[in-house]
Amino acid sequence: MDREYLGDPKVDEMVQHTLDIVKELREVKRNERLALNDADSLVMLAYKFVGDELKTTQLTAVKVLRFLLENPQRAGIRLTTPRNSDDINRMKTDLEVTLDKYLKTPYDINDDPAKGVSGKDPDAVALYTILRNAKNDDKVQVVLFARSPLIPGAPKEFLGALGGGYMDGDVKRFGYAIPLAELIRIFLTKR
Numbered sequence: 001m002d003r004e005y006l007g008d009p010k011v012d013e014m015v016q017h018t019l020d021i022v023k024e025l026r027e028v029k030r031n032e033r034l035a036l037n038d039a040d041s042l043v044m045l046a047y048k049f050v051g052d053e054l055k056t057t058q059l060t061a062v063k064v065l066r067f068l069l070e071n072p073q074r075a076g077i078r079l080t081t082p083r084n085s086d087d088i089n090r091m092k093t094d095l096e097v098t099l100d101k102y103l104k105t106p107y108d109i110n111d112d113p114a115k116g117v118s119g120k121d122p123d124a125v126a127l128y129t130i131l132r133n134a135k136n137d138d139k140v141q142v143v144l145f146a147r148s149p150l151i152p153g154a155p156k157e158f159l160g161a162l163g164g165g166y167m168d169g170d171v172k173r174f175g176y177a178i179p180l181a182e183l184i185r186i187f188l189t190k191r
Helices: 009-035 038-054 061-070 085-104 122-136 180-188
Strands: 077-080 110-112 116-118 141-145 164-168 171-179
Touching: 038 061, 038 180, 061 077, 061 122, 061 180, 077 164, 085 122, 085 171, 085 180, 116 122, 122 180, 141 164, 141 180, 171 180
Parallel strands: none
Antiparallel strands: 077 141, 110 116, 141 171, 164 171
8 A cells, every 4th residue: 555545534444344344255155164064075075076076176976976886995984884794785775776766867877787887977987887786785874084175073973973993904083884885875965
């Protein structure tokens, strides 16, 4: 600012008004971030993580999910099998319905036992194949580890799941187990 304007009441008033507007905008933005629920936060952090990893901003929900499931160690997730057989059957059924509703039908994926999986979107085909194989192997639960790219902190509860100790290789880590179908719905309903 030029020295001739220093101390000018009109300029001081304009500067103060501008500072008040900036302060108010920062407060609004802070409140928006605090208002994000777990699902919104997860999606936002996943897009950021995958965008940084792939060095691109051209991302779709399918591409983000595919990257996370193809790189679970880097993403801080792990597909697991629930301990209870009733849970396994319930989660398998839920995953099957979710795959049909949010992936197979919208992306026109054909799962022919003789010809294999085909469709127009290669990311959707790859994601469908990963999820179908996970279902067939009873890996219908996903553990999201705390202090990872997707959950930087360690809240007591995340997506309605209480935190607990889960094995990650030979190390026990704090994380949250949710049905794999729920993770798919979180991403594919927000696209």
